[in-house]
Amino acid sequence: AQTVTQSQPEMSVQEAETVTLSCTYDTSESDYYLFWYKQPPSRQMILVIRQEAYKQQNATENRFSVNFQKAAKSFSLKISDSQLGDAAMYFCAYRSANSNYQLIWGAGTKLIIKP
Amino acid sequence: DGGITQSPKYLFRKEGQNVTLSCEQNLNHDAMYWYRQDPGQGLRLIYYSQIVNDFQKGDIAEGYSVSREKKESFPLTVTSAQKNPTAFYLCASSRTGESSYEQYFGPGTRLTVT
Numbered sequence: 001a002q003t004v005t006q007s008q009p010e011m012s013v014q015e016a017e018t019v020t021l022s023c024t025y026d027t028s029e030s031d032y033y034l035f036w037y038k039q040p041p042s043r044q045m046i047l048v049i050r051q052e053a054y055k056q057q058n059a060t061e062n063r064f065s066v067n068f069q070k071a072a073k074s075f076s077l078k079i080s081d082s083q084l085g086d087a088a089m090y091f092c093a094y095r096s097a098n099s100n101y102q103l104i105w106g107a108g109t110k111l112i113i114k115p
Numbered sequence: 116d117g118g119i120t121q122s123p124k125y126l127f128r129k130e131g132q133n134v135t136l137s138c139e140q141n142l143n144h145d146a147m148y149w150y151r152q153d154p155g156q157g158l159r160l161i162y163y164s165q166i167v168n169d170f171q172k173g174d175i176a177e178g179y180s181v182s183r184e185k186k187e188s189f190p191l192t193v194t195s196a197q198k199n200p201t202a203f204y205l206c207a208s209s210r211t212g213e214s215s216y217e218q219y220f221g222p223g224t225r226l227t228v229t
Contacts (some may be wrong), residue, residue, distance in 0.1 A: 004157075035217065045205060045220035091157060101146050101165065101209060102173070102220060103156035 002027045004094050006106035013082045014114050020107045021077045022066075023092030031097035036070070036076045039108070040088040048090070051075065053097075079111075087113045118142065119221035121206050126226045129198075136191045136224045138206035148207040148218065151175060158205065159185035164189055165211055193226065200228045 013019035025034070051059045051068050053069040053092045058066050063080045079086055092106040119140045128134045140147065146165045147212025150158040160173030164183040183189055189208075193200045203225050207218040 009155075014160045041224050043203065045207075047219075050217060101211060101216070101218075102160060102163065103158075105159075106156045107155065 002029075002094055002096065002104045004063075004092055004104050004106040006088065006090075006092055006109050008109045009107075010110040010112065012112040012114055013079075014057060015082055016084055018078060018080045019082055019111065021079075021090050021092075021111065023075045023077070023106055025073050025075065025094050027073065027094065027096070027102075029096050033095045033097065034066075034104070035093040035095070036064070036066070036075075036077045037091045037093060038086075038088045039091065040085075045091075049077065082113050084113050084115060087111060119206060119208055119223035121204075121218055121224050124158060124222065124224060125172075126224055128226070128228050130228055131195045132228075133192055134200075134226065134228075135193050136193065136204055136206075136226070138189045138191065138207075138221060139187055140189075140208045140219075140221075141187060142208055142219060143186070143212045144208035144219070145186070146187070146209045149173075149179075149181065149189070149191045150205040150207065152203045152205060153221075161191065161204075194226075202226060 005024045008074045032053045034051045038046045038048045049061045065074045089108045092109045093103040118168045122137045148163040149161040159175050162181040164170035180192045205223045206221040210216040
């Protein structure tokens with residue numbers, strides 16, 4: 001069975017600085033998708049970025065980028081120029097390309113932004 | 116605006132009572148999901164449905180039931196058999212097919228059972 005591990009329960013960063021959140025996963029499959037979701041205090045879950053495993057290029061969305069290392073089964077999220085609005089829980093999630101669309105979730109990392 | 120609505124936002128029930136959480140989407144998505152979120156944990160899948168009149172159990176289906184009579188609606192009933200029902204419940208929907216379709220989430224319902 002696939003698993004997703006986020007080893008950092010909490011991270012903090014100074015406003016305008018860069019922070020990297022870690023995520024590792026375990027799978028025997030070669031085709032899958034990875035996601036980072038953000039859950040602010042409102043608790044609304046919002047997609048931040050996604051990565052298809054077959055793509056070698058790391059995904060980027062404005063200030064958010066990933067470092068996808070397929071062989072190492074690592075999928076970290078880098079947030080550049082951190083803003084106060086980035087404060088939230090961040091969840092890493094995995095979906096098999098062959099699955100019934102189920103997502104496997106990590107336990108989350110709480111990101112604190114220091115003004 | 117397209118999206119997912121969940122009602123109510125907060126729900127209080129006495130132990131032993133069944134309670135139904137509403138989830139409606141107007142995104143024309145085929146698939147819908149129910150998750151439970153407890154403090155310090157990731158989301159756990161309760162039930163999911165890929166098509167009307169069909170649904171499957173997730174990882175923690177015991178004590179819960181669902182129906183999918185309409186594409187837009189996927190209500191979740193928390194029965195008295197659920198041993199620890201107090202939690203935050205999230206409903207989601209997605210397209211289906213061979214692509215990295217994301218799941219869209221509703222605002223959630225906080226259920227407290229005393």
